[in-house]
Amino acid sequence: MMGIFVETPGILTTIQDLGRGGSRSLGLNPSGAMDRNALRLINILLGNDESEAALEFHFPAPTIRFEADAYFALGGAEFDARLDGVPVPNWFCHGASRGQMLHFAKPVLGARAYLAVAGGFDIDPVLGSRSTNLAAGFGGFQGRALQAGDRIGIRGTVNRRQYPKAFVSSSLIPRYSRFPTVRFMAGPEFRLLTAISEQELFTKGFVIAADSNRMGFRLKGARIHLLHPYELPSSPVDLGTVQLLPDGGLIVLMADHQTTGGYPRLGNVLQVDIPLLAQLAAGDGVGFHFVSSNEAEQLLFASEREIDLFRVGRQLAAI
Amino acid sequence: MQIYPLSESSLIVEFGTVIAEEFDLLSLALAQHLENEPFPGFIEAVPAYTSTGVFFDPVTVRKSFPDSESAFSLVSGLIEQIAARMEVSDDRVQRTVEVPIRFGGADGPDLAELAEARGLSETEFAKIFLSVPYRVYMLGFLPGFAYMGEVDGRIAAPRLATPRSKVRKGSVGIAGRQTGIYPFESPGGWRLIGRTDLELFDVGRHEPSLFRAGDRVVFVDI
Numbered sequence: 001m002m003g004i005f006v007e008t009p010g011i012l013t014t015i016q017d018l019g020r021g022g023s024r025s026l027g028l029n030p031s032g033a034m035d036r037n038a039l040r041l042i043n044i045l046l047g048n049d050e051s052e053a054a055l056e057f058h059f060p061a062p063t064i065r066f067e068a069d070a071y072f073a074l075g076g077a078e079f080d081a082r083l084d085g086v087p088v089p090n091w092f093c094h095g096a097s098r099g100q101m102l103h104f105a106k107p108v109l110g111a112r113a114y115l116a117v118a119g120g121f122d123i124d125p126v127l128g129s130r131s132t133n134l135a136a137g138f139g140g141f142q143g144r145a146l147q148a149g150d151r152i153g154i155r156g157t158v159n160r161r162q163y164p165k166a167f168v169s170s171s172l173i174p175r176y177s178r179f180p181t182v183r184f185m186a187g188p189e190f191r192l193l194t195a196i197s198e199q200e201l202f203t204k205g206f207v208i209a210a211d212s213n214r215m216g217f218r219l220k221g222a223r224i225h226l227l228h229p230y231e232l233p234s235s236p237v238d239l240g241t242v243q244l245l246p247d248g249g250l251i252v253l254m255a256d257h258q259t260t261g262g263y264p265r266l267g268n269v270l271q272v273d274i275p276l277l278a279q280l281a282a283g284d285g286v287g288f289h290f291v292s293s294n295e296a297e298q299l300l301f302a303s304e305r306e307i308d309l310f311r312v313g314r315q316l317a318a319i
Numbered sequence: 320m321q322i323y324p325l326s327e328s329s330l331i332v333e334f335g336t337v338i339a340e341e342f343d344l345l346s347l348a349l350a351q352h353l354e355n356e357p358f359p360g361f362i363e364a365v366p367a368y369t370s371t372g373v374f375f376d377p378v379t380v381r382k383s384f385p386d387s388e389s390a391f392s393l394v395s396g397l398i399e400q401i402a403a404r405m406e407v408s409d410d411r412v413q414r415t416v417e418v419p420i421r422f423g424g425a426d427g428p429d430l431a432e433l434a435e436a437r438g439l440s441e442t443e444f445a446k447i448f449l450s451v452p453y454r455v456y457m458l459g460f461l462p463g464f465a466y467m468g469e470v471d472g473r474i475a476a477p478r479l480a481t482p483r484s485k486v487r488k489g490s491v492g493i494a495g496r497q498t499g500i501y502p503f504e505s506p507g508g509w510r511l512i513g514r515t516d517l518e519l520f521d522v523g524r525h526e527p528s529l530f531r532a533g534d535r536v537v538f539v540d541i
Contacts, residue, residue, distance in 0.1 A: 029462070237325070260457065293327070
């Protein structure tokens with residue numbers, strides 16, 4: 001089966017979908033795309049199941065040769081994509097002919113980009129997901145980041161009616177920024193914060209530290225303190241959990257986070273705002289804005305309704 | 320029992336704040352109850368030392384219970400009802416998993432130092448380690464990594480101040496009065512006393528993880 005050929009691999013290019021949920025009780029971390037919103041939108045655009053696997057990549061980005069005719073879409077970070085030198089913007093359907101080369105000229109905005117193909121990549125799911133689990137070395141493409149010379153097939157057939165001129169409407173595209181404010185809901189140990197730290201958490205900005213990766217983002221900034229030191233017996237955590245380290249620093253858990261942790265959980269970044277965080281790199285900044293858990297849930301429902309409308313629109317286009 | 324939101328799609332049921340078998344049994348009982356009788360939108364339950372994480376899809380919860388104030392309040396209400404009538408016993412049928420272990424040398428690079436510091440020979444140290452069965456309190460850290468206890472106080476050992484950047488797969492470690500086995504090569508700070516050849520996590524198996532929370536584990540010298 002013909003698909004894509006990896007000419008150069010980029011710094012960290014992996015196969016990711018919406019993650020391997022359902023086995024956290026075995027210590028199995030869910031993995032999955034950092035910017036799930038981008039992945040879902042370009043999959044829906046292409047008529048794929050929204051959980052279809054895509055390539056997640058950083059800059060320097062991979063160079064990809066198409067070895068079959070394909071429809072594809074790019075989303076997430078903007079890396080000035082070129083197909084045989086011709087610009088191919090994010091959030092649009094594009095057709096590629098066999099032999100054409102996709103490369104990324106320069107980082108413009110964001111840290112993580114996604115390449116999805118109509119029909120999906122020919123990757124066998126492991127424990128219900130095609131995501132790469134780098135720590136345990138399974139899933140995705142041979143359980144590892146892509147290397148030069150890798151070939152990945154494309155599944156399924158292509159419904160040509162769906163594709164010409166299709167794009168993701170601009171109201172759905174996240175407002176990526178290098179200094180976003182993300183919304184935050186209180187977690188189990190939030191009540192243990194000092195009044196000053198509670199205030200500083202929402203008024204001071206934080207900077208993404210260099211030792212940040214797919215497991216978590218370390219934040220530099222104001223030291224945050226609890227009323228009393230608190231050591232927690234290891235307890236479950238989630239994507240977006242903001243943990244307080246013993247030195248007063250913060251860490252936000254990202255897609256490859258462990259299933260449990262012993263650091264106090266001050267709160268969680270709202271799911272609708274995790275894409276904004278996922279597009280940050282070391283040196284970028286972030287601020288937190290408090291919302292209630294009820295409000296967080298309402299914002300999630302509103303976002304899901306918009307995505308539902310887009311999905312229905314794409315399904316109608318396919319008829 | 321306290322219930323806290325974790326994210327829009329997860330919450331924490333906290334039975335206590337210090338490690339005790341009573342709380343671990345409660346967290347396991349709640350997780351098993353939810354797995355056996357899932358509510359609409361339930362994804363999974365994660366038992367831990369003193370708490371259970373409950374993961375759910377809030378959209379499905381709200382569609383199934385449109386009158387509820389929020390998915391969080393609905394799921395917490397269900398959990399309070401379950402907890403009120405949940406039966407907890409520690410004489411449940413336990414699985415026993417036998418783990419062959421080689422002590423010391425390259426397999427357990429910290430054994431000699433730990434034994435000497437306690438005025439024990441390596442053989443005496445190993446004998447104390449082998450003398451009791453352990454209980455799997457929870458899984459976490461890495462796929463298939465079981466937190467087990469309780470290690471005899473005479474051989475308990477604090478974590479390394481600076482974790483090793485590379486711990487070999489199958490290494491058996493001690494951290495305080497806990498013991499655990501690294502299912503994969505990874506960084507780690509537990510003191511290493513031996514190693515096993517068992518595959519702790521294999522995606523090709525029907526049950527990928529060798530251990531489950533609640534298991535009884537017996538180490539055997541080889």
